[in-house]
Amino acid sequence: MQDGVxxxxxxxxxxxxxxxxxxxxxxxxxxxxxxxxxTGAAKYDxxxxxxxxxxxxxxxxxxxxxxxxxxxxxxxxVKTLYEQMAEPKYVxxxxxxxxxxxxxxxxxxxxxxxxxxxxPVDVYVPGCPPRPESLIEGVMTLxxxxxxxxxxxxxxxxxx
Amino acid sequence: xxxxxxxxxxxxxxxxxxGANAVVNVAPDAKLDSSINIEASHITxxxxxxxxxxxxxxxxxxxxxxxxxxxxxxxxxxFANFDVNASRELILKVRLTDRVDPKVxxxxxxxxxxxxxxxxxxxxxxxxxxxxxxxRRILCPxxxxxxxxxxxxxxxxxxxxxxxxxxxKMNFEDRDFxxxxxxxxxxxxxxxx
Numbered sequence: 001m002q003d004g005v006x007x008x009x010x011x012x013x014x015x016x017x018x019x020x021x022x023x024x025x026x027x028x029x030x031x032x033x034x035x036x037x038x039t040g041a042a043k044y045d046x047x048x049x050x051x052x053x054x055x056x057x058x059x060x061x062x063x064x065x066x067x068x069x070x071x072x073x074x075x076x077x078v079k080t081l082y083e084q085m086a087e088p089k090y091v092x093x094x095x096x097x098x099x100x101x102x103x104x105x106x107x108x109x110x111x112x113x114x115x116x117x118x119x120p121v122d123v124y125v126p127g128c129p130p131r132p133e134s135l136i137e138g139v140m141t142l143x144x145x146x147x148x149x150x151x152x153x154x155x156x157x158x159x160x
Numbered sequence: 161x162x163x164x165x166x167x168x169x170x171x172x173x174x175x176x177x178x179g180a181n182a183v184v185n186v187a188p189d190a191k192l193d194s195s196i197n198i199e200a201s202h203i204t205x206x207x208x209x210x211x212x213x214x215x216x217x218x219x220x221x222x223x224x225x226x227x228x229x230x231x232x233x234x235x236x237x238x239f240a241n242f243d244v245n246a247s248r249e250l251i252l253k254v255r256l257t258d259r260v261d262p263k264v265x266x267x268x269x270x271x272x273x274x275x276x277x278x279x280x281x282x283x284x285x286x287x288x289x290x291x292x293x294x295x296r297r298i299l300c301p302x303x304x305x306x307x308x309x310x311x312x313x314x315x316x317x318x319x320x321x322x323x324x325x326x327x328x329k330m331n332f333e334d335r336d337f338x339x340x341x342x343x344x345x346x347x348x349x350x351x352x353x
Binding site: 101106110114 | 300301308313315316319320322323324325326329330
């Protein structure tokens with residue numbers, strides 16, 4: 001392989017780079033964040049998927065894991081954080097609360113009914129809270145989604 | 161509540177704070193907790209005495225809560241004495257007759273722990289604490305309308321342009337347990353006929 005040639009498409013190359021270095025944001029809202037921490041820690045080791053580098057700022061992260069109950073007070077902050085992230089950015093909604101309001105869905109006066117009311121969501125991970133395996137499954141689903149993206153065509157060739 | 165003879169304590173309060181009008185509120189069940197009711201205007205003096213007296217001192221404030229009784233408001237204080245040899249707890253209640261705009265004196269100067277507790281009661285019930293140095297909402301956003309734990313509180317439909325109960329996501333008819341149970345009962349009755 002020393003002088004070998006690897007043939008690939010530009011899209012595949014970009015997507016390969018992207019999907020294997022998803023940097024999530026250090027951002028937890030409630031008990032789901034504990035499971036997210038467990039996923040990032042040694043036993044479940046999110047680093048195997050290239051997304052163990054939890055960045056302490058939205059400007060350096062590609063992925064936002066909304067882990068926990070999004071209250072109405074927090075909703076505007078979540079939106080601001082999402083807007084501060086640099087493109088391309090992806091969102092995983094983790095747990096019932098951020099998926100659809102969870103136990104506060106019907107009678108909670110203070111909880112947002114799903115984080116997709118304020119920001120676009122790529123992958124929903126069900127569970128209350130989801131086990132680390134579920135979050136890993138969600139991350140893998142997101143990686144598959146990124147692998148199928150046609151960035152160049154979508155960006156420069158309109159109506160392709 | 162625990163390790164306190166409430167009758168003795170009530171008589172001590174009445175003796176030391178004239179006009180406090182301490183009344184023991186005996187619980188109907190042994191599982192429930194008895195309490196002492198006093199006049200709302202004497203809460204600061206009573207707290208001062210509870211903290212500083214030598215007979216039955218209480219050196220800590222554990223919690224402050226509000227209760228909405230529809231016709232009046234109640235503020236409920238839980239005092240405790242953290243001492244290995246003389247641990248005790250007390251539930252002290254204050255009745256506020258003005259439900260629309262309830263006001264009570266703050267005990268923040270006596271028990272500094274009351275600061276956030278009183279802010280939370282203000283946030284949830286709209287009970288104003290006189291002489292509180294920083295009385296503003298603690299949990300709800302600053303621009304929140306209404307007092308969420310009042311019985312007549314109606315949840316808002318919108319907050320800052322965000323729809324709280326989006327029509328597409330709600331399914332009240334299917335999910336309303338009481339309605340469903342009533343429907344099942346009705347169906348069974350018609351079947352029996």
